[in-house]
Amino acid sequence: MGSDLxxxxxxxxxxxxxxxxxxxxxxxxxxxxxxxxxxxGRGGDRISITHAPEVITMDxxxxxxxxxxxxxxxxxxxxxxxxxxxDGFVTAGNTGAMMIASRTVLxxxxxxxxxxxxxxxxxxxxxxxxxxxxxxxxxxxxxxxxFAEMGMVYAQDVLGRDNPRVGLLNIGSEQLKGTDLVKEVxxxxxxxxxxxxxxxxxxxxxxxxxxxxxxxxxxxGNFVLKxxxxxxxxxxxxxxxxxxxxxxxxxxxxxxxGAMKRLKKTIDPNEYLGAPLLGVRGIVIKQHxxxxxxxxxxxxxxxxxxxxxxxxxxIRDGIAEMRSPQLN
Amino acid sequence: MGSDLxxxxxxxxxxxxxxxxxxxxxxxxxxxxxxxxxxxGRGGDRISITHAPEVITMDxxxxxxxxxxxxxxxxxxxxxxxxxxxDGFVTAGNTGAMMIASRTVLxxxxxxxxxxxxxxxxxxxxxxxxxxxxxxxxxxxxxxxxFAEMGMVYAQDVLGRDNPRVGLLNIGSEQLKGTDLVKEVxxxxxxxxxxxxxxxxxxxxxxxxxxxxxxxxxxxGNFVLKxxxxxxxxxxxxxxxxxxxxxxxxxxxxxxxGAMKRLKKTIDPNEYLGAPLLGVRGIVIKQHxxxxxxxxxxxxxxxxxxxxxxxxxxIRDGIAEMRSPQLN
Numbered sequence: 007m008g009s010d011l012x013x014x015x016x017x018x019x020x021x022x023x024x025x026x027x028x029x030x031x032x033x034x035x036x037x038x039x040x041x042x043x044x045x046x047g048r049g050g051d052r053i054s055i056t057h058a059p060e061v062i063t064m065d066x067x068x069x070x071x072x073x074x075x076x077x078x079x080x081x082x083x084x085x086x087x088x089x090x091x092x093d094g095f096v097t098a099g100n101t102g103a104m105m106i107a108s109r110t111v112l113x114x115x116x117x118x119x120x121x122x123x124x125x126x127x128x129x130x131x132x133x134x135x136x137x138x139x140x141x142x143x144x145x146x147x148x149x150x151x152x153f154a155e156m157g158m159v160y161a162q163d164v165l166g167r168d169n170p171r172v173g174l175l176n177i178g179s180e181q182l183k184g185t186d187l188v189k190e191v192x193x194x195x196x197x198x199x200x201x202x203x204x205x206x207x208x209x210x211x212x213x214x215x216x217x218x219x220x221x222x223x224x225x226x227g228n229f230v231l232k233x234x235x236x237x238x239x240x241x242x243x244x245x246x247x248x249x250x251x252x253x254x255x256x257x258x259x260x261x262x263x264g265a266m267k268r269l270k271k272t273i274d275p276n277e278y279l280g281a282p283l284l285g286v287r288g289i290v291i292k293q294h295x296x297x298x299x300x301x302x303x304x305x306x307x308x309x310x311x312x313x314x315x316x317x318x319x320x321i322r323d324g325i326a327e328m329r330s331p332q333l334n
Numbered sequence: 335m336g337s338d339l340x341x342x343x344x345x346x347x348x349x350x351x352x353x354x355x356x357x358x359x360x361x362x363x364x365x366x367x368x369x370x371x372x373x374x375g376r377g378g379d380r381i382s383i384t385h386a387p388e389v390i391t392m393d394x395x396x397x398x399x400x401x402x403x404x405x406x407x408x409x410x411x412x413x414x415x416x417x418x419x420x421d422g423f424v425t426a427g428n429t430g431a432m433m434i435a436s437r438t439v440l441x442x443x444x445x446x447x448x449x450x451x452x453x454x455x456x457x458x459x460x461x462x463x464x465x466x467x468x469x470x471x472x473x474x475x476x477x478x479x480x481f482a483e484m485g486m487v488y489a490q491d492v493l494g495r496d497n498p499r500v501g502l503l504n505i506g507s508e509q510l511k512g513t514d515l516v517k518e519v520x521x522x523x524x525x526x527x528x529x530x531x532x533x534x535x536x537x538x539x540x541x542x543x544x545x546x547x548x549x550x551x552x553x554x555g556n557f558v559l560k561x562x563x564x565x566x567x568x569x570x571x572x573x574x575x576x577x578x579x580x581x582x583x584x585x586x587x588x589x590x591x592g593a594m595k596r597l598k599k600t601i602d603p604n605e606y607l608g609a610p611l612l613g614v615r616g617i618v619i620k621q622h623x624x625x626x627x628x629x630x631x632x633x634x635x636x637x638x639x640x641x642x643x644x645x646x647x648x649i650r651d652g653i654a655e656m657r658s659p660q661l662n
Contacts, residue, residue: 261586
């Protein structure tokens with residue numbers, strides 16, 4: 007029930023994922039009348055409905071909504087995970103509510119001080135995984151080191167990156183720039199032998215593809231992600247606008263349609279696997295609220311890969327191993 | 335001596351500005367042998383050279399460089415301002431050194447607690463003025479309110495905006511989102527009757543042109559600016575790349591050259607007036623290190639406009655007037 011156009015993108019995306027992935031079984035959680043009506047004549051034997059009468063909207067205060075709407079689809083779905091009746095959860099709903107509900111219902115993996123929301127940013131070569139995006143301002147050095155560990159595991163397990171390069175987001179590339187927190191984290195990650203730490207990375211280095219995993223506190227991360235999305239959208243809009251200004255440009259624009267489609271594919275969030283919340287006991291993937299069916303299908307692919315590769319167990323093991331003096 | 339290709343962009347840009355602006359007189363400050371050689375046969379009677387033997391490089395530590403290189407071009411130039419022998423100063427050199435040197439030599443305008451570095455961000459309609467970009471992390475609510483005042487004055491005087499809309503940079507548009515600092519500033523600016531405060535603005539609202547002036551702390555501001563530049567460059571590079579992938583796209587690309595040129599004009603920093611450091615006693619404009627001659631010419635235009643419109647006096651008056659209880 008979470009996306010702006012729910013439940014249509016969810017249902018269409020779910021059906022496409024079922025046809026892509028033979029071993030997948032899906033439970034749609036939400037208002038059963040709506041879901042049944044929308045699913046009528048389209049469902050198969052691998053899709054079922056679990057009723058949840060309430061809906062958390064994008065305008066709800068996350069904390070209040072999680073406390074008061076006990077039977078919202080998000081909470082009902084997370085309880086299925088908790089009981090072992092589901093292996094992963096995909097939602098396009100309220101991000102804050104998703105994080106609070108996941109932490110409350112599933113709890114953190116042993117040793118994880120704070121779960122982290124991650125997202126892929128477009129970059130030359132392969133996209134970079136940015137975390138945390140959880141909008142928390144009070145991150146400690148230990149939190150950021152754990153983000154590095156969790157991001158590394160996800161990049162290996164789900165993105166298939168070999169020995170992923172981990173960078174620390176900073177304004178300047180010199181070690182001395184940045185806050186005391188960033189300097190402290192830089193020192194700790196430099197000393198962590200199992201982490202392929204490539205040092206400080208600026209936004210332009212991220213776009214150049216110089217790191218697989220980019221670590222930052224959730225407040226900065228949010229600004230970087232939102233600025234990045236806004237700038238890309240602005241440029242794309244300007245390209246279209248300028249190409250509509252005269253006949254030659256219009257013809258140029260028509261001939262460039264294929265090129266523009268390929269470009270869109272590299273920056274469209276619906277082409278990505280969704281944003282995993284790493285560090286909770288279960289696979290939780292957030293897709294953006296404006297998702298289309300493709301975005302839901304891709305988020306489901308991401309969830310299946312995360313389940314199949316045991317990313318949760320690997321995070322638990324990684325966090326346990328990193329409890330050496332220099333990382334805590 | 336400051337830009338990456340100094341002194342050529344400075345000299346070519348200076349000569350172009352002299353031909354644009356009849357009342358302009360310029361002093362080139364730097365190593366006189368180099369400047370004389372580069373200027374030979376090109377100069378006129380409105381351009382002179384003041385010798386400065388030392389150069390602050392991009393790799394210098396700003397604080398140490400300002401303390402130790404007393405005869406660097408930047409410091410010599412600022413002393414000309416201090417003595418009243420120049421009305422404005424344009425540099426493409428080390429940003430940190432420029433800020434420290436300006437504050438040390440010129441000092442702050444009476445009542446200004448912290449000077450702020452501003453830059454124009456591309457946006458629909460007219461670009462938005464973002465400040466502070468000074469990389470300071472410890473901004474108070476009073477600092478941010480003063481940034482709003484100074485940005486408003488600059489937008490009126492130099493950018494010619496009437497009753498400029500002032501926004502507060504935030505992740506969400508709701509008043510309740512953000513840090514305690516942001517909430518406090520939101521409340522104060524809402525109560526300031528002489529400021530046309532439009533509330534919180536997200537990066538996407540900035541790009542949509544919903545504010546003329548966007549206030550934030552210098553640490554966030556730097557991330558937003560650098561991410562914005564990196565994202566724009568990435569998309570522009572990707573457009574070129576995709577248009578080179580097949581014959582049809584190549585022809586489309588050729589026909590779209592005019593459109594692309596117009597697009598580049600809207601995002602090329604050389605097309606803007608440079609980044610003013612507001613709040614010091616004098617006009618100081620920073621152009622980016624990779625500037626070309628056009629960037630220098632435009633920064634000189636910005637400096638002339640700032641001098642002619644008395645922006646420094648107006649900031650002093652504005653800061654004095656805003657000493658009401660709710661703004662301090």
